Amino acid sequence: MSEIDIKRAGFCAIIGAPNAGKSTLTNRLVGAKVAIVTHKVQTTRFPVRGVAQTGDTQVVIVDTPGIFAAKRRLDRAMVKAAWGGADEADCVVHLIDASAWVAEKTGRPSAAQRHSLEDDRRVIEQLKEAGTRAILALNKIDLFPHDQILPVMQALSGEGVYEDIFMISADKGDGVDKLEAAIASRMPEGPALYPPDQVADLPMRLLAAEVTREKLMLRLHQELPYQLTVETENWEERADGSVRIQQVVIVGRDGHKAMVLGKGGSLIKEIGRQSRIELTQMLERPVHLFLFVKVDERWQERRETYRGIGLEFDV
Ligand SMILES: Nc1nc2c(ncn2[C@@H]2O[C@H](COP(=O)(O)OP(=O)(O)O)[C@@H](O)[C@H]2O)c(=O)[nH]1
Ligand SMILES: [Mg+2]
Structure with a gap:
């Protein structure tokens, strides 16, 4: 469908607790991977815009970092950016891990589930305070029998902040069509905001760094995934149609560098292999990926780190 056929266009922010499935839902609505997904909390660090189209409507999906009680500077900046995404949107979807x-x-919720419930309740309170009306999407319905959700739906609709409630599985796709139609119906009339063939509003250098960070997050444990960042230092289009990408993994301590490298450099080599395979698919051309590991004790306190990924430093 060409650009002229678009009659409505707007922004829809997906907000919610860490691990609710916001990035999974964003990728499904967009129909392409624009946001990285892991089983770990706080994977998404900055709002990512993905462009979806239903009929004559263009919906710019804003995937946001999780909302939780943040203390570190990077965490505070992430939560601020999440609410910023909601403020600017024509439609807000509150996604919950049902x-x-x-x-x-x-029964007895696990410790992780209790965290997620606390964060959900915090989001509800903040929606009430801000007077924001949202669509509630109850996610992960593939994990339990559907009749068990009814009392939950009742309790949540009683909060008075939701205009509409949907049950979905972002992962399996169930119920997503109806949610998508509800989002589309809330978009204002107007021309397309992005060219129809664009799926993400994210520089390729940044998306490429995110792909490598996803592989690192999946392989590293405990605090380490949160103590590192990835930057694309160099991007070179080659005459033979391939691309040479050089990235640096920045960690806070020498000990972390050793862990990222792995025995004899085996871990970083494996990360590089996985990232290169995915980047080759995404870019549809051969990729030569070079990864380096650097120690910078103060990376989380540097303004440039935040500017590079579009977050505010002073929050
Ligand atoms: N079973 C199940 N898992 C899901 C679903 N949606 C997301 N997940 C998983 O939940 C985890 C967090 O997903 P992610 O999209 O990164 O959550 P985010 O932190 O809210 O962006 C990942 O392991 C996903 O595979 C779902 O509908 N069902
Ligand atoms: Mg995410």
């Missing part, structure tokens, strides 16, 4: 609510109603 399996945590079901666990609370039917």
